[in-house]
Amino acid sequence: MSSSATKRYLPWVVATALFMEQLDSTIVNTAIPSMAASLNVTPLSLKAVVSSYILSLAVCIPISGWMADRFGARRVFSSAVAIFTLASILCGLSVNAPMLVAARVLQGVGAAMMMPVGRICIIRTFPKSELLAAMNFVIIPALIGPLLGPTVGGLIVHWLTWRDIFFVNVPVGLAALLLAQRYMPDYQAEQPRPPDLVGLALFGGGAALLSWLLEVFGEHQLGPAPAAALLLLAVAMLAAYVWHAGRVAHPLLRLGLLRIRTFRVSVAGGFVTRLGVGGLPFLLPLLYQLGLGLPAWQSGLMMMPSAAAAMGMKFISARVLARRGYRRVLIVNTVLIGATIAMYSQVGPGTPLAAIVALSLCLGFFNSLQFSSMNSLAYADVDGADSSMASTMASSMQQLSMSFGLACGSLITGWFLGGLAQSERLALTGALHYAFLTLAALTIASSVTYWRLRPEDGESISKGAGAGKT
Structure with missing residues (x-):
């Protein structure tokens, strides 16, 4: 395939796969309360359904x-697309929470190979002056997933069962598989490096164990020792x-790349920022359905x-x-995100609908x-030459921070809930x-990490994209 054809069709290939992944994650968040009722467990305990998926991403991405x-x-x-689609079918056929969590782990394995490899192909295909525009083009169609996911998930749960939300991935997965076979470039190293199995065991095992501890803290009887x-x-x-x-x-992950200041700030700052925002996709449906009593x-x-505001922002x-x-x-916008999260602490049964919509728009925009x-x-x-490793490291830290952020959000909520039942609407709200206020403070504090940037940092990417290149 010619270089021009690759540039034309590659973003669509990656965007289709991202659409499926994002559609799945947003549908699942909306269906958590219905899943909990069907499987006879508490809603907060089902954070494992979401976090196990994110954690398997973080553990498996380094080898992608x-x-x-x-x-x-x-x-x-x-x-990866085939594994993700098959795992979606297994999720829909799950008969209990452990089986569902296991299927979600398999889904995460598929997504771990899907997203970073797609990003690697984008980075290798487009020059830096076109990189931001290419990434935004990929993300815009992928944001249709979050735009449709909550509504589609809500309608499916309302009219059918929560199991059917996973079967939506099947036709999308087949379409992504067809596009990948036809238009995906087949980049391959002439002399690939040997696999770092010891590194995978150390990093993957440590990250998984740490995330599991956050999961079970306050949920199971685990003694201090x-x-x-x-x-x-x-x-x-x-x-x-x-x-x-x-x-x-x-x-497995070449830590020497962290000597590059812009890469280090992006990875470290992004890690802390996502700790604050990582819990929102899980907590907001709980606020709307259990706190406000919405279907x-x-x-x-x-x-x-x-999601609509997020799509609009990609154009500018x-x-x-x-x-x-x-x-x-990054400094100003991080503070604005934290302030928006804090405003959700004022949302209750008497909050006007227009105010909640305005908050949602601001959150997506920022x-x-x-x-x-x-x-x-x-x-x-x-x-x-380092683009593949940089993409792997950035993706791993992103997913790991989202996993920790989700666990922290749920942990903070459970802490303030105390021993009260999660069916107590006022107590849960x-x-x-309190969880929103805590996550907001963490997000605002993360803005400090971006002070180490220089005014000219990133111009190799932003100036070319800002000049109108596509």
Whole structure:
């Protein structure tokens, strides 16, 4: 396939897969209360259905770059789409919570190979001056998933059953598989690096154990001594990986890339920021359905303004970054996100609908600008030869921070709820309000990490995109 044809069709291939992944995640969040009632568990306990998926992404993403280099981008991407589609069917057939969580882990494995490999192909196909525009083009169609997901999920749950939400992925997955086979470039390294299995065991094991501890804290009877021992083990495994990565020629995640200032700020700052916003997709449906007493379909409608605003921002984010620069945008926008999250602490049964819609619009608008800025800044000063590793590291940290953020949001809510039943509407609403305030404070504090940027940072990306290149 010619270079011009690859540039023309590749964004559509990646966008179709992202549409499926985003549609799935937003549908699942809306259906959590119905799942809990069907499986006879509490809604907060089903955070594992969401977090297990995100965690499997974080654990498996580090090896996706090596697999693409070793087996070819097209083969890995196509296999990932097929795994994701098959896992969706298994989710719909699940008869209990453990089976559903296991199927979600398999879904995460598929998504772990799908998203980073697609991003690697985008980075290798487009020059830096066209990178922001290409990424925005990919994200705009993918945002149709969050736009439709809450409403489609709410309607499916209202008229059918929660199991049917997973079967929606099947036709989309088949379409993505067909497009990938036809239009995906088959990038492959001539001499792929050997796999770092020791690094995978240390990093994956430590991250998974740490996330699991956040999951079970306050939910199960885990004594202080076992919890402290497991926490020490998780930290030791991650520390051992840092030691290991500095002593092997081809580590799983090459930590030396963090010496690049823009990459380091993007990854570290993005990690802390996502800790604050990572819990919102899980907590907001709980606020709407359990706190405000809205049906699932109406709760889904309440999520649509955020996705619509996110799509709108993608059309102007390049111009905003070109005019204001990455440093100013990230510092100010992070504070605006935190302020918006804090405003959700004022949402209750008597809140006007127009006010909730306005909050949703602001959240989608600011989040979209934030993610576009953080994701593109990571590659501003990275050489082409390191693009695969940089994409792998950035994707891993993004998913890991989202997993921790979701667990923290649920943990904070459970902490303030105390021993009260989650069916107590006023008590749950109050606990959610405290959680929003806590996450808002964490988000605002994360803006400090972007002070290390310089005014000219990111110009290699923003100036070309702001000039109107597509």
